[in-house]
Amino acid sequence: MGLFLQKIRVKFLIIHLCIRWMFRVNLGDKVIYKGQEYVVANGVRSNSWRLHGLNNGVSGWVSRDDCCKVKTLPNYINSFKSGYRFYVGYWYDIWVRVGVKQWMKDCRIW
Numbered sequence: 001m002g003l004f005l006q007k008i009r010v011k012f013l014i015i016h017l018c019i020r021w022m023f024r025v026n027l028g029d030k031v032i033y034k035g036q037e038y039v040v041a042n043g044v045r046s047n048s049w050r051l052h053g054l055n056n057g058v059s060g061w062v063s064r065d066d067c068c069k070v071k072t073l074p075n076y077i078n079s080f081k082s083g084y085r086f087y088v089g090y091w092y093d094i095w096v097r098v099g100v101k102q103w104m105k106d107c108r109i110w
Contacts, residue, residue, distance in 0.1 A: 003096070010095045014087040017110070021083030022076045023069075025049065029079055030070040033062055037070060 025031055029040050033051055041060065042050035049067055054060040069075065091109070104110070 006096050018080045018083035022079045025069050026079050030075050031067040033067050
């Protein structure tokens with residue numbers, strides 16, 4: 001496949017993944033936790049989010065299951081843009097050069 005066509009194919013893949021990304025909670029998203037709105041500041045723990053401005057005695061860490069994404073157009077757009085920056089910044093060149101390998105699909109990025 002020519003390089004130009006591969007770049008287009010990868011861009012469409014990224015757009016598809018970003019649309020899926022929009023409906024998940026991501027860094028920078030607004031979420032509802034115990035009736036209050038917060039912004040997700042960190043997600044390095046597998047089952048927890050750290051919420052900006054939450055003073056709960058454990059540095060703002062809460063269970064991911066206890067957070068609900070705020071369902072507004074700006075929040076969805078922010079998630080799409082965040083996903084796009086992530087995929088273009090870290091995966092685009094790799095996917096154009098070597099394609100998408102199974103181990104990549106097995107990562108949590110998919």
